[in-house]
Amino acid sequence: MVKIYFCGSIRGGRELASGYREIIRILGESGKVLTEHLGNDQKIKEKDALMADREIHDRDLEWLVESDLVVAEVTVPSLGVGYEIGRAIQYRKPVLCLFRENAGKRLSAMIAGSPDVEVYQYVEPGDLKEKLKEFISRNAARRIC
Amino acid sequence: MVKIYFCGSIRGGRELASGYREIIRILGESGKVLTEHLGNDQKIKEKDALMADREIHDRDLEWLVESDLVVAEVTVPSLGVGYEIGRAIQYRKPVLCLFRENAGKRLSAMIAGSPDVEVYQYVEPGDLKEKLKEFISRNAARRIC
Numbered sequence: 001m002v003k004i005y006f007c008g009s010i011r012g013g014r015e016l017a018s019g020y021r022e023i024i025r026i027l028g029e030s031g032k033v034l035t036e037h038l039g040n041d042q043k044i045k046e047k048d049a050l051m052a053d054r055e056i057h058d059r060d061l062e063w064l065v066e067s068d069l070v071v072a073e074v075t076v077p078s079l080g081v082g083y084e085i086g087r088a089i090q091y092r093k094p095v096l097c098l099f100r101e102n103a104g105k106r107l108s109a110m111i112a113g114s115p116d117v118e119v120y121q122y123v124e125p126g127d128l129k130e131k132l133k134e135f136i137s138r139n140a141a142r143r144i145c
Numbered sequence: 146m147v148k149i150y151f152c153g154s155i156r157g158g159r160e161l162a163s164g165y166r167e168i169i170r171i172l173g174e175s176g177k178v179l180t181e182h183l184g185n186d187q188k189i190k191e192k193d194a195l196m197a198d199r200e201i202h203d204r205d206l207e208w209l210v211e212s213d214l215v216v217a218e219v220t221v222p223s224l225g226v227g228y229e230i231g232r233a234i235q236y237r238k239p240v241l242c243l244f245r246e247n248a249g250k251r252l253s254a255m256i257a258g259s260p261d262v263e264v265y266q267y268v269e270p271g272d273l274k275e276k277l278k279e280f281i282s283r284n285a286a287r288r289i290c
């Protein structure tokens with residue numbers, strides 16, 4: 001089963017949490033989402049109370065290294081999401097960045113201009129089904145070859 | 146002369162721009178700041194109007210690779226700053242992250258918990274003089290050895 005690392009903002013702001021949840025649900029139809037707690041505020045709070053920052057970092061980085069591909073929601077500016085994209089490039093993971101074009105934000109030039117990631121603009125998470133399936137099947141095939 | 150790559154938020158938000166300017170000024174006493182436009186809104190606008198995102202990314206990444214050390218202001222959540230920190234780790238640069246403790250923010254666990262960066266909390270940019278000089282001289286010495 002394809003292992004997917006999903007990135008979304010936590011301490012940078014949770015205003016798109018319901019969108020993350022919907023994206024994680026769609027990704028779950030094609031593979032295993034290692035970071036599925038990202039759609040769930042309650043689970044984030046519980047883990048945050050139990051784990052030190054170093055433990056959170058090391059567990060997430062382990063998942064990132066273990067994953068077959070990375071899908072990042074990049075609408076809400078987030079240091080963690082940017083860091084994970086940078087490290088994903090280091091580990092040569094395929095990276096898809098999803099940017100909500102109707103949220104009144106402007107995407108960082110370091111993400112929009114990076115030749116090592118694919119950026120896809122969307123309006124509603126429900127519109128992402130086809131794109132996500134295509135990205136996963138293209139990269140899952142590459143993994144097997 | 147020590148080459149310093151300074152990171153600060155651009156499209157993520159410019160509320161700390163005057164602080165970036167002050168940090169760049171202090172860094173300039175000990176080395177060459179490759180990204181000194183980060184303190185200057187007018188220069189950012191001019192470059193933004195002239196350069197495509199891909200050009201901005203490639204020039205900044207080239208500076209990052211060329212630099213001896215990286216100093217990142219991480220108070221304002223920013224995808225670009227997170228990305229640059231992740232890539233700096235890939236290129237084994239010494240990274241100092243500066244976090245303003247009185248800004249009502251909570252630092253990402255991926256930065257606060259990363260064993261590959263040093264995090265330093267401060268109140269006013271003026272308080273950073275000694276810390277910045279110590280970080281630069283320690284890592285400049287390492288570079289020469």
